[in-house]
Amino acid sequence: MGHENGSKSIKSTTIKQVFRTMDYGTITENVSSAKAWLEDLAAIGAYKRDIVLSYGKSLLVHSKGLDIPIQVISPLPEDVDEIVAANKSDWTGKQRSVLLYKLSIELENNSSLICQLEVLIRGILSKHAMSSLHLLIDHLRFYSGYAATNEKKIEGVSLSVVSDDVFLSAFGNILGPALAAGGDVILQTEPRISVLATLFKQLAEKVGFPKNAIRLLPGDVNLTNLLQNDSIGFINCFGKVLGKTFPNLESLVKAPVIAVTKTKGPMIVFNNADLESASDAVINAAWGSATVLPWSLSIVMVQEDVYEVFVSKLNDHLSKVRIGPAYEKLADVSSVHESQLFNIQKVVEEAKVVGLQVLQSTSQSSQFQTTVILGGDVLKNVSLEQSDVAVVTVIAFRHINEALSLSNNFKSKMGVSVWTENIGLANELAQKLQFSNVWINSFAKFSASHSTYLDKNSGVGYIGGVDGACEYYKNGSDPEKLTFDISAARSFYLHDIDGFYGNLVGRSVSSAVVSSKKGYDLWKKGNISDRFRMLANLSFALESRKELISKNTGVPCFILDYWVSTTYKLYAQFADVGQVEHKGSHVIRTCREPVGIIVIDESNSLSTLFDCVIGSLLLGNAVIVLNLHEKLIDFYAEIYQLLATAKFPSGVFNVILNCQNDTFDSLLSFDDLNTFITFTRRPNMKIGNIKRICDGRMSSSLLSYVTKTKNVWSSIGHSVL
Incomplete structure (x- = not known):
């Protein structure tokens, strides 16, 4: 580190660097109790x-x-x-x-x-x-x-x-x-x-x-x-x-x-970051806890104009890292499991074959060496998953959008580490990065009171916080007051039609999913106030036609009133669901984002069905309702006409008519669908294709069902006033 003073350059050394280079000899852990x-x-x-x-x-x-x-x-x-x-x-x-x-x-x-x-x-x-x-x-x-x-x-x-x-x-x-x-x-x-x-x-x-x-x-x-x-x-x-x-x-x-699941995550380093701290963080993030953590680091993306400086600092850290057995008290990193040593060697050999530079620690105390591949990812060449190899890849990027695109295409969504001193850039990235945790100038921060949503290859469901508890309460009961006599739908067939609102849509499974994806991409862009305005317009239209709709569909007016009141009730409940907490040297901001496409199984209780549909839409999701009862088909036809009046985007609300028992199971096979709200079913899922199954009777858990949390951890330092 240097400081310019006139024509003189004064070199200084951080206290951290002093301690890193000091040699204390070997100190062994006391393991007598174990x-x-x-x-x-x-x-x-x-x-x-x-x-x-x-x-x-x-x-x-x-x-x-x-x-x-x-x-x-x-x-x-x-x-x-x-x-x-x-x-x-x-x-x-x-x-x-x-x-x-x-x-x-x-x-x-x-x-x-x-x-x-x-x-x-x-x-x-x-x-x-x-x-x-x-x-x-x-x-x-x-x-x-x-x-x-x-x-x-x-x-x-x-x-x-x-x-x-x-x-x-x-x-x-x-x-x-x-x-x-x-x-x-x-x-x-x-x-x-x-x-x-x-x-x-x-x-x-x-x-x-x-x-x-x-x-x-x-x-x-x-x-x-x-x-x-x-x-x-x-x-x-x-x-x-x-x-x-x-x-x-x-x-x-x-x-x-x-x-x-055991996956790994990325780090993004910008040209205005503290490069010394960022390069130092790589060591523990990549090789800490014998790499068993499901958020261990696998790739570092560095802005192009500071790439060489960052690599030099990282190489300096690697040369000083102390590798030893776990019972060596002063070790920085313990060796990985023996099965990974062969995989590391395989990756190193492949990197050299394709002309990539390899950085490794110089420690002689272990067969294991911390290994960094510069310039490219070779894991696909050797048919290995990131979770199977304790190797870090460092690549360069030019622009913010490039870093965002590379990160959001990452399979694991557990967390991403961002290093920048620009608060505006940090806020922009926190909004656009599609991860459950965004760590600003830090890595792998968690709190018991903050939920982590497990998405894509990271897993299924929630861990931590109130949402983690909600996952376990699956034994709700249907309220009696808003049910009415409905019989099973007769067997009939409707051809697929394009799905413009104003027409009753009898979509096949695949066309409903395609339509929902298009609708969701438009619907999620607005904020909750925008979506509430459209749902309120829908309620106005429903209120104005309530008597006629009740006469045409057989749905009692008091149940239609429940749709209207629920729209306002849920907006008041969900309008402000963010959270800010000061925890140690960090500030944690938690926000809610839509899950995507919600599949909702029809219920005998229209009140619970309305809660799930309106709540899902209000919070930015598209919905697919599985129709089971003939008496509700005319009701859905009326809703479609009202959606056209309220100018809803096509594909946001979808109904698959006359669903059989296999309709639900067939939807489980779609990768784009991962959240299902059901009232009575216990579907059979293969262990390799697990979906999130939620109990629609548990209305208190609705927010947890239809949103995913994003926790943004911002480091505020350790200074004391």
Whole structure:
């Protein structure tokens, strides 16, 4: 770093650079607590009748740095069925709140033991494990408060399929909302993560959790049978599960699903950024926590005019990074899993073949080297996914739009890191980047009270915050007061027509999806006030024709009045749903964006149907309604005429007439559709093509169903006034 003073150039060095170059020798982590705990643990198995099953298939997990073999005993199929079918825990909301908070304290008291186990079992540095553990504890405390305010309970048992490469704080997302909602949790864990799952179960029972509240199914379990078990009311998958860890699994699942897949994200560096801090952030963002985080960094896009300077600074950081085993206390990065070493070498060789420059750390303490490819992405050439390789690619871009386009085409939507000192540019990017989290001058910031929407290849559903809890409440009930006698639609056929409003549209499945995509692209561009104005105009038109519409359709006037009043009620409810919070050295701004196209299954209760349709439209989505009842066909014909009067864009509101049972299932196959609101169905989905299934009877969760959150984290520094 230099400073011009007349003709003299004064060189200075940051304190951070001084500490980076200092050599303290080797300091080893104290792992005595973990060693003692492991030695006392005879085996890890499925707990039944207060004993550990002593039979079944055994898997051996050797802890890193110790010679203690840990036996993981997989349960037999009949024992799996018995454990799943065990009686549910019966506890009040107050009891759940108190016990969740007590568990958070117990985890805090045992933080040293937990971090030591992460060092030994999964090779994760203690400092990285501690950071993730703090977030886990925050989630339990957040949901302890939520449990006290809600006495509703989820149906069935919550099944969590957890892979060895899961991030530690995921247990906060697994245990917190499910236990707060009154559900028991089954942890189906791969061998290494079974160690931590066992400890968490022990600590939960120590503070008073019922025996069946957390149930463990470790090791090798038949997932096909487990996912289809009728006692499973909810499923969440964390890690490389969907088509990854179980590539041959074509199981159908009946229960709603949350999934967090192991993907990676991008970083954008502009020419007005603090390049020193940005290049320094790459190290931890790309290789921290042994790369198990689903938001680890895989590509850095740098503005062209500072590309060479940034690469030089990054190379300097790489040359000084300290790589070592996880039990080396001063290591910056721990080695990745052995299976990734071959993949890294494969990528390096391919990069050299196509003429790309490769930067690697010079550390000799490990076979693993932090690796950066300059100028291009070669993963497709070697048929590898970004999540399978601990390599960072650095490329140049010229203009803002180019950076936006490259980023928004990224498969993972968990988060993007943006580095700029220009506040106007930061605000513009925050609005246009299509990610659940936008980190300004920072990376991988999360909060238990802020929801993260899982989109595209990042997964399905919500984790964290109130939205994360809403995912678990799927047992609403239809209100009686606004129902009327409707019979099933007769069998008939309507040819597809172009869909201009004013005509009743009997679209096929495919044409309805195409029309909805076009309508959504126009509809989402306006703000909520613009959309409310159009919906209010629709209400005026409905009010003026109410008596005639009721006579023609058989829909009572008081139900038509509900459409009108709901338009105003939901606008008042949703007009201001943003949130701003000061948290440590960051300000978090949370906004709501439309999900896209919402498929809504018709309900016997028109009030709940109207809530879902109007709420979805008001918040910027297009809708496809699946018509099941003959008596409502004339009503939809009237609505189409009113839409034309109100000048709605074509394709925003769609109805597929006379739907059969297979219509819903056929829509599940469309990639453009990922949110379905249903009232009675439990659709069968393949594990590799999971959609978000929402219970339309839960009107309190409507905002969560039809919007996705975007959290913008802005760093405000650490200075103290």
